[in-house]
Amino acid sequence: MSQKIGFIGLGSLGTPIAANIIESGHTLHVYNRTKSKTITLAEKGAIVSNSIADLAKSCDIIFSIVSDDAALKNICEGKDGLVHHLQPGSIHISMSTILPQTAKEIAALHKQSGQHYIAAPVFGRPEAAAIRKLNFAVSGEEKIRRGLEKLLKDAGAAAVWHFGEDIAAANIVKLCGNFLIVAAIEAIGESTALASKSGVDGQLMWNMFLQTLFNAPVYHSYSSIIMQQKFEPASFTAKLGLKDLKLVLQQAGSVDMFMPLASLLKEHMQILVSSGKEDVDWSAVSTVAGSR
Numbered sequence: 001m002s003q004k005i006g007f008i009g010l011g012s013l014g015t016p017i018a019a020n021i022i023e024s025g026h027t028l029h030v031y032n033r034t035k036s037k038t039i040t041l042a043e044k045g046a047i048v049s050n051s052i053a054d055l056a057k058s059c060d061i062i063f064s065i066v067s068d069d070a071a072l073k074n075i076c077e078g079k080d081g082l083v084h085h086l087q088p089g090s091i092h093i094s095m096s097t098i099l100p101q102t103a104k105e106i107a108a109l110h111k112q113s114g115q116h117y118i119a120a121p122v123f124g125r126p127e128a129a130a131i132r133k134l135n136f137a138v139s140g141e142e143k144i145r146r147g148l149e150k151l152l153k154d155a156g157a158a159a160v161w162h163f164g165e166d167i168a169a170a171n172i173v174k175l176c177g178n179f180l181i182v183a184a185i186e187a188i189g190e191s192t193a194l195a196s197k198s199g200v201d202g203q204l205m206w207n208m209f210l211q212t213l214f215n216a217p218v219y220h221s222y223s224s225i226i227m228q229q230k231f232e233p234a235s236f237t238a239k240l241g242l243k244d245l246k247l248v249l250q251q252a253g254s255v256d257m258f259m260p261l262a263s264l265l266k267e268h269m270q271i272l273v274s275s276g277k278e279d280v281d282w283s284a285v286s287t288v289a290g291s292r
Contacts, residue, residue, distance in 0.1 A: 006059035010037040016129035024154035056085035065095040088114030100168030107167040121174035139170035189286025234281040241282030
């Protein structure tokens with residue numbers, strides 16, 4: 001019997017991931033709070049559900065990728081939520097960037113209802129999803145997550161990285177990864193501003209760096225965006241970047257750790273958001289230090 005797959009959250013990253021699942025030959029049920037965002041996928045063959053409850057009743061496996069912890073709790077715990085309407089034995093694959101503690105709480109609720117919860121936060125921008133170059137960090141019950149590898153590759157994974165049975169582990173990895181990405185963005189911005197203000201061509205400098213010291217995807221991607229100052233349309237907004245940095249610092253506080261660089265990055269992201277640019281790409285934080 002074929003698996004019945006559902007998808008919740010059709011934002012800039014969720015949409016291409018959902019499209020990958022359809023294009024891999026699966027029948028996909030989709031739900032999004034803003035129904036207009038389901039149109040493109042419906043044209044590809046997706047079945048549009050009118051509520052989360054309807055989606056849950058129709059599916060054995062549901063992917064979700066939503067903006068924050070509150071949104072995830074709502075789709076799980078609300079009256080129409082997954083916890084109340086998924087059948088026992090069903091699987092919820094959560095791709096959202098959330099606090100590890102939230103993952104533990106949601107996983108416990110699913111377990112009480114006889115369901116499975118797998119943490120599978122994803123690394124990669126929408127353009128990476130479109131060419132199936134995403135990386136999934138996964139944690140949770142081993143038999144379940146190992147059995148999902150092919151489906152995750154159908155969803156656009158270049159690789160699936162396993163971090164054990166502790167459900168919080170993958171979300172910790174995701175927070176660490178996003179911290180490292182925004183640190184790289186900050187470094188690109190500051191170094192480029194320093195070169196420019198000192199009379200050096202920043203583009204020439206980065207042509208050298210990208211072929212030598214910093215020949216890595218994150219530097220290729222973000223140096224191009226920053227050089228072109230192409231911060232709109234956003235693939236990942238400054239508002240979400242600020243949310244993630246707050247999560248990083250909240251997690252650090254929970255283990256009694258001081259992260260001075262994360263605090264500085266949060267300050268700069270807050271300046272960007274407070275200046276009315278919450279909807280530009282988070283890489284625009286690269287401009288803050290040079291303008292102060």
